[in-house]
Amino acid sequence: MKTYKKLRVFIWVLLFFLSLGGLRLIWSQMTSIPAHPPAVKGSLNLQNWDFAENPLVTLDGEWEFYPNQLIPFESGSAAPARMQVLQVPGSWEQAFATEAKDSYRFGSYRLRVSLPRDTKLTFSIRLPDIRSASGVFVNGQPIHLIGRPADTGEGFIPGYHPSSVTFTADSGQADLIIHAASPSSMKAGGITGSVRFGEEGALTRTVWIGIGSQLAIALVLLIHSAYAVLLYLIGAQRKSVLTFASLGLFAAVAVLLDDGKPLAVWLNMGYETATRTILIAYTGIALCLIQLARLWFLKQTGKRIFRMLQFVYVLYTLFILFAPAYMVSRSSLFLTLSGLSTDLVFLVLMLRTVKREKEDGMFLLLGITAVVSNVFWAAIEPVTGPEPDFYPLDLLAALFALAAYWFKRYFRTSARTAELAERLQKEDKRKDDFLANTSHELRNPLHGILNMAQTVLHTEQDRLTEESRKNMELLLTVGQRMSLLLNDLLDITLLKENRVRLQPKELKIQSVAAGVADMLRYMTGGKPLELKLDIPETFPPVLADENRLTQILFNLVHNAIKFTNEGTIVIEARVRDGHAEIRIADTGIGMDGQQLVQLFQPYEQADSGITSPGGGMGLGLGICKSLVELHGGVLEASSVPGQGSVFSFTLPLAEPFRAAVYPAYPAGPDKNGPFGHDALSPAPLAAAEEELSPASPTGQAAQTARQEQTGWPEKRPSILVVDDDPVNLTVLRNLLASEGYRVETAASGREALSLLDGNGWDLVISDVMMPLMSGYELTWTIRGRHTLAELPVLLLTARSSPQDITAGFLAGANDYVTKPLGAYDLKARVRSLIGLKLSVEERLRMEAAWLQAQIKPHFFFNTINSISILSEIDPAKMRSLLEEFSAYLQNSFDFQNSEQLIPLQRELELVRSYLAVETVRHGNRLGIHWEIDDIPGLRLPPLSIQPLVENALIHGVPDKKSGGVIRIEVKNRENGTEVRVTDNGTGMDPAILGKLQGVDAGEERRGIGLANTDRRLRHMYGTGLTLESSPGLGTAVSFFIPASCMSGDSLQPRKQQKNSVSPGRD
Structure with a gap:
């Protein structure tokens, strides 16, 4: 079977070789010039030649040559001395054998042509590229000039390209003189190519057939280069593609500078420029072949030969560009030998590739056959005669065969790439599925690890070393980032599967x-x-x-x-x-x-x-x-x-x-899609509101149970709802109002802060995403005024990711509800937080009443002793003391002390009774100054002034032997009322004052009574006690009641003052 395949391949190659040879013979026959008499000793007899049947001949043969002479132009003039006979085409070197090799050379060629006497034809002469300047004269008349030949090198101007001249010969004689000149840099000068002669139209057609063939070949080469560049730009970004494009470009330049040299004519190139250009073109072809061989056939041979050849050609290119012209013109033999070496290496590698390639090797074999055919006919040219002007078919066949191989290979590679891409897509899909499944499976254990780590960090914080604590925090950080990564993996899978619905x-x-x-x-x-x-x-x-x-x-x-x-x-x-x-x-x-x-x-x-x-x-x-x-x-x-x-x-x-610029936005997807209702859609709230309305049986039952459980029918808790969406505000107001709450709304965080100064709020419900001030910032600001228990904050968030929830709790939120809101969930959380807040309020009030009821033993015993002594020395004063002490006890055990607010006069009565008892004990050492403004309707927390007076009396006055003065002030200010208790005692130094002002100071440092007072004031007005003291000057403790909070029904904290603390010296 293998022998049969090889035989079949051999037969195809042989047929292709014979076909190319047959085409060459046909082309040669079509363009050949019939046999005709040669020139002999400067004369050519064509009197009996039939130009109608055979319009073209060559003027080959023996021409007269006059070295170093530009002979006169006159027809029939005598021959100058030193005439020689030279063979044309051929070099004139033998005529200058006695002269120096580097001398400037010039001379004149002369041929007398005898034509039919009765001819009326117009004749043309096609001159080859005479190196490197020439002038043509017929019958003494100048016909054509290429460059300017001169009898000295100074007047010489080179010119270099084939040309045609036209003339008439009515006399039947054509005396043809050609002046030629060549600089010393020329290796071979004179007429080195055949001079064709014949009827003008026939010669012109022959010339244009040759030039047209060159242009056609060049065009094909440039098209292939353009295809290669296009393939490179659209994605096949491989070096071999650009190298192939460069090969086509260099080959096109070489073709256009061969034979008829149309490129040299169009660009008016001189001999030196044309020579350097064509040598660079051939060198570029060799370099491209070396590069292609290195890229395609590297497996068949080593790298050394390629690097060596590339280095040689690069050096030769530099030589062409910068060496003197005479050296460049004489280096063509090197290019010929190196080019043949390169071609040989390339052909050998191609043959090896043919043996290895099972699919496209036939194309390479056909290309090799075309190259071999061209070399074969060039080798037998001495036997068959000169080649026609330009034969393009071998080159075209080789080019198309190689291009077919390369493009076929490219398309096959593209098909394989597409197949691999399809397989990769399937594997990528499997990878995404695996990652999605793995992410789901990893989330639960990861969150378990995070929760356990958080628990250990919280419960074992005192036992952990600093390094262990940092490691646990790092573990939590890494775990949280891993959680984000798992969420991203799930999202990327949803996006790839187009399952995300906005x-x-x-x-x-x-x-x-x-x-x-x-x-x-x-x-x-x-x-x-x-x-x-x-x-x-x-x-x-x-x-x-x-x-x-x-x-x-x-x-x-x-x-x-x-x-x-x-x-x-x-x-x-x-x-x-x-x-x-x-x-x-x-x-x-x-x-x-x-x-x-x-x-x-x-x-x-x-x-x-x-x-x-x-x-x-x-x-x-x-x-x-x-x-x-x-x-x-x-x-x-x-x-x-x-x-x-x-x-x-x-x-x-x-x-x-x-709307004025763009068309209407397409309708959104089904609201019941994978993501449920719109993030803030009122639909679920409205449905729940309708279900829980008082008109419905469910709503009536819920309202009855609510009143039984909370006891809120008379005093309704106040809720402040903050959201920048009016629809959400309306829905939440209606929903919460149906529960018996007093609801007010704010459209921004700043508006909410202003409302906090005007009411006694039990709960703040805030959306997270709001302009200017977000829900996080609002919560953080509230926490600067109130603790978690004093004013709970419930955040509404559209996202339930760990980072969103963590951010809310870090800002100080008590709880959060994820949108879309569920009515039962929202109401349960609201009820829980308000219950917590009211419980804390009740605890603070009962704590204050209990503290007041716990009369200190030393105060009780001192008072009894004072009464006993006065009974003997001043019974009237004793009776007065008994009345004040009785009033003090009655006020201390009064049930109103557990209320939230009492009138100012009620609090002052307790203070006066207390001071009356203490004045008896201290006598003239204690001075009391009252400055009370008339402020109708002022109400304040019970037991808010008396602890301050007791603190001043115990810690201020006794420290001075001379006694002291206590000043009690209730002043009406511009924005509210200031209550201030001042003593002129010893005061405190800054260190002690700083400790008392520390926000982390414990009650054991500040005193239980004043600590309770401070917490209640901050809860009511947003600011607690303010402490001012200087050593030797005394101490002042004060608090401020905002004007908006002086009504009994409107109590709400106020922005915290600069030195708001919980001082005390109880």
């Missing part, structure tokens, strides 16, 4: 950006970073999915934090071309162009130079890009290494802001 709605980008910024402030890792928002309040709403928009901003800002060690991260927005453009700019390490190209590819990460545990897998930015594109926007990035990066993405504006 729930677009009108959103304020200010709200989302503020929430994300506040969330990430807790995740900066202690870096000196500043997060800035630069979004105007008037920025129009966008149409987006709140959950996904938060995810986009979170990933982009988190990425900026990750790669920014210090500086600023700015979130800004603007309107551009009818869309909202959001930009996140950082001052981090930046990226280069190559990193930007791969930035949004899954599993690709820029080499940041920053290493951190749990650095991720490069999924976040790819997810952001996909989510932005799902919204109809574009995510882009720009960066400068060392200066920072800017990420920007676009979103469609909400309907009212884009």
Whole structure:
């Protein structure tokens, strides 16, 4: 079977070789010139030649030659001296045998042609490339000049290209004189090619057939080069493709500078320029063949031969460019030998490849056959006669065969690549499925590990060493980042499977950006970073999915934090071309162009130079890009290494802001899709509200049970609801009002803070994503005034990811509810938090009443002793003391002390009774000054002034032997009422004062009574006791009641004062 295949291949090759030979013979026959008399001793007799039947002849033979003479032009002039007979075509070197080899040479050729006497034809002469300047004269008339031959080198001007001249010979004689000149750099001068002669039209057709063949070959070569360049640009970016294109270009130049030299004529090249150009073209062909052989056939031979040949050709190219002209013109033999060596190596390697290639080797074999055919006919030229002007078929056959092999190979490789790509896609799908399944399986054990680690860190904190504690915190950090990675893996799978369904709605980008910024402030890792928002309040709403928009901003800002060690991260927005453009700019390490190209590819990460545990897998930015594109926007990035990066993405504006420019936004997907209701959709709340309305049986039963359980029919707890969406505010107000709560709403965090000064709130419910001040920042501000128990905060969030929830708890939230809101869930959490707050209030009031009821033994015994002594010396004063002591005991055990507020006069009565008893004991050593303004209707917490007076009396006055003065002031100020108790005792130094002002000071340091008073005041008014003291000057303790809180029905904390503390010296 193998022998049969080889025989079949041999037969095909032989037939192809014979076909090429037959075509060459046909071409030679078509372009051949019939036999005719040769020139003899300067004369050629064509009187009997029939130019009508055979219009072309060659003027080959013996020409007269006059070395170093430019003979006269006159027809029939006598021959000058030193005439020689030279063979044309041929070199004139024998005529200058006695002269120096590097001398300037010139001379004249002369031939007398006898023509038919009665001819009326116009004749043409086709001159070959006479090197390197020539002038043509017929019958004494100058016909053509190429360059300028001269009798001295100074007047010589070179010219170099074949040309045709036309003349008439009415007399039947044509005396042809050709002046030729050549510089010393020429290796061979004179007429080295055949001079064709004949009828003008026939000669012109023959010339243009040759030039047309050259142009056709050059065009084919350039087309193949263009195809190769196109293939390279559209994806086949291989060196071999560009090398093939270069080969075609060099070959086209070489063809156009051969034979008729049309390129030299068009560009008016001189001999030197044309010679250097064609040598560079042939050298380029050899270099390209070497490069192709190295790229395609490297397995068949070593690298050394290729490197050696490439080095030789590069040196030769430099030689062509910079060596003197005479040296370049004489180096063609080197190029011929090296070119043959290169061709031989290439042919041998191709033959080896044919043996190895099972599929496309036949094309290579046919190309080799065409090259061998061309070499074979060139070798037998001395036997068959000269070749025609330009024979293109062998070159075309070799070119098409090799191109067919290379393109066939390329297309086969492309098919295999497509097959591999399909297999890779399937494997990629399997990989995604595996990652998704693995992510699901890993989440539960990972969260278990995190919870156990958090528990150990919390319960064993006192036992852990500093290094162990840091390791546990690092474990939690790595685990949290792994949790984010698992979430990204799930998201990337959903995006690839087109299972992400957006729930677009009108959103304020200010709200989302503020929430994300506040969330990430807790995740900066202690870096000196500043997060800035630069979004105007008037920025129009966008149409987006709140959950996904938060995810986009979170990933982009988190990425900026990750790669920014210090500086600023700015979130800004603007309107551009009818869309909202959001930009996140950082001052981090930046990226280069190559990193930007791969930035949004899954599993690709820029080499940041920053290493951190749990650095991720490069999924976040790819997810952001996909989510932005799902919204109809574009995510882009720009960066400068060392200066920072800017990420920007676009979103469609909400309907009212884009309707004039853009068509209506397509309707969103089914609300019952994979992500349930819209993130803030009132649908579930409205349904629950209807179900729980008083008109429904369920609502009536719930209301009865509610009143029985909470006891709130008379005093309704107050709830402040904060959200920038009016629809959500309305729904929440109606839902909570049906539960018996007093509900007020605020459209922003700042408005909520202003309302906090005017009511006694039991609960704050806030959305997380709000403009200017997010829910996180609002919660953090509230926690600066109230503890978790004094004013609970319930956050509403569209995302339930661990980082969102952690950010809320770190800001100080008591609890959170995930959107879409469930009515039962929301009401249960509200009831629980309000119950907690009311329980704390009750505990504080009962604690104050209990503390007052616990009369200190020394006070009781001192008073009894005073009464006993006065009974003997001053009975009237004794009776007065008994009345004051009785009033003090009655007020101390009064049930009103457990109430939230009492009139000012009630509190002052208790203080006066207490001071009356103490004045008897201290006598003239104690001075009391009262400054009480008339403030109608003023109510304040019970037992709020008496502990301050008792503190001043016990710790201020006794420290001075001369006694002291206590000043009690109740002053009406511009924004409220100030209560101030001052003594002129010894005071305290700054160290003791600092300890008393410490926010972490325990009750054992501050005193139980004053600590209780301070907590109640802060709970009521937002600020507690303020302590001022100087050594030797005394101490002042004061508190402030805002004007908005002086009504008995409106109690609410106020912004904390600068030195708000819980001082005491109980």
